Amino acid sequence: EEHHPRRRDGDAGAGGLQMRAP
Numbered sequence: 001e002e003h004h005p006r007r008r009d010g011d012a013g014a015g016g017l018q019m020r021a022p
Helices: 016-020
Strands: none
Touching: none
């Protein structure tokens, strides 16, 4: 996942971060 942050973070802050850290 570290080499593919888009999988979880969406875009390292585009929307994935909102899911894990509201």
